[in-house]
Amino acid sequence: ELKVEQNPLFLSMQEGKNYTIYCNYSTTSDRLYWYRQDPGKSLESLFVLLSNGAVKQEGRLMASLDTKARLSTLHITAAVHDLSATYFCAGSPISGYQLIWGAGTKLIIKP
Amino acid sequence: GAGVSQSPSNKVTEKGKDVELRCDPISGHTALYWYRQSLGQGLEFLIYFQGNSAPDKSGLPSDRFSAERTGGSVSTLTIQRTQQEDSAVYLCASSPRERQGAGYTFGSGTRLTVV
Numbered sequence: 001e002l003k004v005e006q007n008p009l010f011l012s013m014q015e016g017k018n019y020t021i022y023c024n025y026s027t028t029s030d031r032l033y034w035y036r037q038d039p040g041k042s043l044e045s046l047f048v049l050l051s052n053g054a055v056k057q058e059g060r061l062m063a064s065l066d067t068k069a070r071l072s073t074l075h076i077t078a079a080v081h082d083l084s085a086t087y088f089c090a091g092s093p094i095s096g097y098q099l100i101w102g103a104g105t106k107l108i109i110k111p
Numbered sequence: 112g113a114g115v116s117q118s119p120s121n122k123v124t125e126k127g128k129d130v131e132l133r134c135d136p137i138s139g140h141t142a143l144y145w146y147r148q149s150l151g152q153g154l155e156f157l158i159y160f161q162g163n164s165a166p167d168k169s170g171l172p173s174d175r176f177s178a179e180r181t182g183g184s185v186s187t188l189t190i191q192r193t194q195q196e197d198s199a200v201y202l203c204a205s206s207p208r209e210r211q212g213a214g215y216t217f218g219s220g221t222r223l224t225v226v
Contacts, residue, residue: 033214042202043154045214088153097142097161098170099215101153 002027002093006102014110016078021105023072023089032065032072033090033099043088047074079109113137115218117203123224124193132188132221134203144215145178145188146202154202160186193225 003026013019023032031050035043047056049065049072056063060083062075072089086106090099116135124130136143145157156170160180171177175193180186190197200222204215 042219043204043217045216048214090154097159097167098156099144099154100156103153 002029002091002100004089004091004100004102006089006105008105009103010106010108012108012110013079015080018078019076021074021076021087021089021107023074023091023102025070025072025091025100027070028067028094029070029091030067030094031092033092034063034072034074035088035090037086037088037104039086046087076107081109081111083107084109115203115205115216117201117218117221119221120219121222121224123226126195126225127192129189129191130193130223132190132201132223134186134188134205134218136184136186136203136205137216138184140205140207140216141183142206142215143180143186144204145186146204147199148202148220149199157188157201190223193223195225198223198225 005024007022033048034046036046037043047063049063052067054065060077065072074087076083084107086104088102088104090101092099115137118133122130141162143160146154147157148154158171158178159167175191178186178188200220202217202220204217206215
């Protein structure tokens with residue numbers, strides 16, 4: 001059974017700093033998703049990572065996937081206040097169609 | 112429509128009443144999911160529809176919960192005899208097909224409050 005764990009669950013940081021959110025998963029998964037959720041809003045798809053070594057970047061966010069370590073990371077470079085949100089990772093079991101979700105990382109970026 | 116549409120956006124109901132939540136997926140998307148998100152929590156899978164196949168209902172928390180999808184498009188999630196623990200945001204998502212690499216598109220959710 002696939003389980004997904006994120007850490008940290010809460011992160012407060014200053015603008016301009018770099019930080020990484022980690023997403024570990026327990027069994028083989030062939031795709032890993034990152035979503036963003038603003039307070040009171042729905043989920044916005046950020047990245048889909050489909051293969052070992054995949055790296056995707058959008059603005060100040062970069063996501064990577066290491067299937068051997070069963071680890072995905074979301075790296076924030078030179079954070080800005082607008083990136084404050086809750087970030088979720090989710091994995092999909094091979095031959096399954098559900099998304100198994102991490103608990104989310106609430107990110108607060110202080111000006 | 113351009114996105115996944117859910118209605119109502121907010122619903123306050125008395126304990127014991129029945130409620131219906133509606134999801135209108137993106138046109139042409141054959142896969143439709145219902146999730147539940149409690150305050151400050153991640154997402155809990157409820158039910159999955161794919162085309163004309165039998166739905167996967169394995170995530171429904173009790174027999175008070177049911178869902179249907181008519182004509183492979185609009186879906187309705189029904190909660191009978193609501194309880195306070197049913198209070199949550201109910202999210203619907205669709206994708207062109209299962210295991211779609213491009214990801215899933217979520218609706219804005221229905222915030223259900225049982226008083």
